[in-house]
Amino acid sequence: MGETVTFRVHRYKQGDAAPHQDTFQVETEPRTTVLDALTAIRRTQDPSLTLRHSCFHASCGTCAMKVNGREVLACVTNVRELGTAEVVVEPLENAPLVSDLVVEMAPFFARYNAIDRPLVRESELVPGAQRAPGVERALRYEDCIECGICVSVCPIAGTDPDYLGPAALAAADRVREEPRGRDLPFVLSLADDPHGVWRCHAAFECTEACPSNVDPAGHIMQLRRALIGGRLRRLFAPRAEVGR
Amino acid sequence: MTVVHRSPAPHVVIVGGGGTGGALALDLALRGLRVTLVERGEITSGTTGRHHGLLHSGARYAVNDPESAAECIQENQLLRRVAPGSFEENDGLFVGLDEEDMAYGEKLFAACGETGIPARWLSAAEALRLEPNLNPALKGAIQVPDATFDAMRLPLRWFATAKAHGALIQPFCEVTSLIVHDKCVTGVRGRDHRTERDFEISADIVVNASGPWAEKVAAMAGVDVPIQPSPGVLLALRGRFCNMVINRMHKSGDGDIVVPQRALSIVGTSSWIVDDPDDLGVPEDHVQKMYEEGAKLIPAVRSAPFRQAWSAARPLIGSRGAATGRELSRTFKCFDHMERDGVEGFVTISGGKGTTARAMAETTADVVCRKLGVDAPCRTRDTVLLPHTAYYTA
Numbered sequence: 001m002g003e004t005v006t007f008r009v010h011r012y013k014q015g016d017a018a019p020h021q022d023t024f025q026v027e028t029e030p031r032t033t034v035l036d037a038l039t040a041i042r043r044t045q046d047p048s049l050t051l052r053h054s055c056f057h058a059s060c061g062t063c064a065m066k067v068n069g070r071e072v073l074a075c076v077t078n079v080r081e082l083g084t085a086e087v088v089v090e091p092l093e094n095a096p097l098v099s100d101l102v103v104e105m106a107p108f109f110a111r112y113n114a115i116d117r118p119l120v121r122e123s124e125l126v127p128g129a130q131r132a133p134g135v136e137r138a139l140r141y142e143d144c145i146e147c148g149i150c151v152s153v154c155p156i157a158g159t160d161p162d163y164l165g166p167a168a169l170a171a172a173d174r175v176r177e178e179p180r181g182r183d184l185p186f187v188l189s190l191a192d193d194p195h196g197v198w199r200c201h202a203a204f205e206c207t208e209a210c211p212s213n214v215d216p217a218g219h220i221m222q223l224r225r226a227l228i229g230g231r232l233r234r235l236f237a238p239r240a241e242v243g244r
Numbered sequence: 245m246t247v248v249h250r251s252p253a254p255h256v257v258i259v260g261g262g263g264t265g266g267a268l269a270l271d272l273a274l275r276g277l278r279v280t281l282v283e284r285g286e287i288t289s290g291t292t293g294r295h296h297g298l299l300h301s302g303a304r305y306a307v308n309d310p311e312s313a314a315e316c317i318q319e320n321q322l323l324r325r326v327a328p329g330s331f332e333e334n335d336g337l338f339v340g341l342d343e344e345d346m347a348y349g350e351k352l353f354a355a356c357g358e359t360g361i362p363a364r365w366l367s368a369a370e371a372l373r374l375e376p377n378l379n380p381a382l383k384g385a386i387q388v389p390d391a392t393f394d395a396m397r398l399p400l401r402w403f404a405t406a407k408a409h410g411a412l413i414q415p416f417c418e419v420t421s422l423i424v425h426d427k428c429v430t431g432v433r434g435r436d437h438r439t440e441r442d443f444e445i446s447a448d449i450v451v452n453a454s455g456p457w458a459e460k461v462a463a464m465a466g467v468d469v470p471i472q473p474s475p476g477v478l479l480a481l482r483g484r485f486c487n488m489v490i491n492r493m494h495k496s497g498d499g500d501i502v503v504p505q506r507a508l509s510i511v512g513t514s515s516w517i518v519d520d521p522d523d524l525g526v527p528e529d530h531v532q533k534m535y536e537e538g539a540k541l542i543p544a545v546r547s548a549p550f551r552q553a554w555s556a557a558r559p560l561i562g563s564r565g566a567a568t569g570r571e572l573s574r575t576f577k578c579f580d581h582m583e584r585d586g587v588e589g590f591v592t593i594s595g596g597k598g599t600t601a602r603a604m605a606e607t608t609a610d611v612v613c614r615k616l617g618v619d620a621p622c623r624t625r626d627t628v629l630l631p632h633t634a635y636y637t638a
Binding site: 013014015031033039043047049050051052053054056057058059060062076098099100102105106108109110112113118119120123125126127128129130131132133134135138139140141142143145146212213 | 505
């Protein structure tokens with residue numbers, strides 16, 4: 001059953017002149033994921049390897065990284081299904097490097113937190129279901145798992161450090177769809193900015209790569225339509241309503 | 245003129261960045277202590293992040309372990325107050341599939357009443373109206389206040405709030421030895437894997453909050469704690485088949501729960517014993533068992549698209565050795581190694597579960613404060629937590 005796969009892993013420690021790659025041989029089974037392989041490397045070959053992980057089932061978003069050049073969650077990336085004799089593992093792009101495969105998520109969350117979209121949304125019930133007595137609203141977590149993949153693949157995020165980015169803009173559109181007590185005009189003002197929705201070039205890389213079906217590009221387009229609609233309404237509104 | 249030199253607050257080093265360590269860092273920081281938490285990897289990368297996300301009502305333990313059940317319902321209600329917006333608050337059902345289940349259900353219902361867990365019988369027809377994907381052959385169900393929480397994001401709120409109160413959280417810092425002088429632990433030594441430089445941190449007390457790794461950390465102080473890592477397999481399927489947490493109405497067994505979470509359904513769990521909590525594996529027969537048993541509750545489980553199967557190691561407290569430590573509950577234990585082993589400055593907290601992490605931290609902080617002569621009440625029962633995202637930006 002065992003099959004040996006070569007892993008080339010991005011290495012960097014603070015103070016190093018430059019990153020390099022280390023090569024490891026890992027014994028794999030049919031279920032082995034890239035995350036399993038990396039934790040096995042840490043256990044049996046190099047305890048200094050740093051990486052982020054938590055849930056092991058695509059719910060927490062911490063193990064986002066580049067595998068063979070593509071952004072994925074390592075926990076749901078099966079090694080054998082990659083079909084390559086060598087697996088290259090690198091950290092996410094468009095985020096400051098901490099060490100090895102770990103990137104600093106603070107800039108991501110600084111933008112994301114500005115939008116302040118609630119974690120839980122009022123859910124559509126399972127089809128045909130009724131709400132249970134005593135349960136006021138059926139609740140469900142938002143789909144976004146804050147992994148940073150959409151920002152890593154975004155061609156704009158790579159060139160405009162002030163761009164709000166797909167995750168935050170998708171969150172802004174979720175506030176528009178379901179404000180849940182948030183300050184919607186303020187959130188829309190953040191999105192309606194040269195570094196907001198108007199900066200997106202509609203490459204749709206984010207939607208393509210999102211492991212949680214958030215469709216950030218779709219949300220950005222919806223947000224643009226809503227903002228344009230709002231402007232047109234103001235343009236044709238009676239003067240008194242416009243104020244000033 | 246007299247100058248009063250206020251000596252700095254005592255310093256506590258916590259080894260282990262799981263939910264317990266995070267809640268403890270907050271508890272101690274709120275009581276005015278200086279806190280440094282060191283974790284080998286990313287925080288919540290051990291057992292904490294890997295469970296199914298059930299916020300226990302306590303009903304699962306009501307029949308056989310009422311003390312634990314009472315702890316769960318208390319924390320269940322308390323956490324909803326201090327961590328608003330963190331839960332899918334859709335309640336849970338215990339579903340009876342045969343007469344044996346229904347007989348257990350009678351005991352369960354009575355035990356819920358005795359332990360203060362709100363519970364309500366539903367007929368099979370009523371249960372199917374709430375959850376149309378349940379096995380249509382069900383005989384009846386009991387509704388209880390179970391909920392879903394995000395196994396990483398709820399603990400992150402403790403870490404975020406602890407940081408905001410001055411606690412220093414150091415991920416990727418692996419403890420390699422404890423500094424011990426004359427049977428007294430005075431600090432930790434280790435390596436920061438972000439820089440590959442060694443560190444040494446002195447402490448008035450070191451708390452071992454390393455879950456299933458607790459035995460390894462305790463051994464660095466020359467003491468033995470009876471922790472038995474016991475993994476279970478969990479299965480994540482794409483799609484939500486229920487809104488409520490669905491439990492089998494019988495005593496704990498393999499594959500007896502389906503937890504809806506975000507766009508996934510989690511089926512859990514099994515149980516076995518390992519020596520090394522870093523080497524768990526995912527036994528194929530356990531995965532198949534999750535499909536089989538889960539499908540008895542919700543038939544759609546059998547053909548649902550696979551997302552992932554994984555294992556998580558519970559830190560069970562074994563019975564080996566003379567457990568003369570301060571036994572604080574049947575479900576978790578805080579060992580003051582001075583009382584138990586004659587080693588000063590060293591405390592181990594282990595056992596327990598995600599739902600009771602805050603209570604574990606409170607109990608441990610009480611022990612730490614008593615040892616340090618600090619007179620400060622616990623404040624984590626009513627301190628509303630910062631959002632999880634503040635962990636990254638605080």
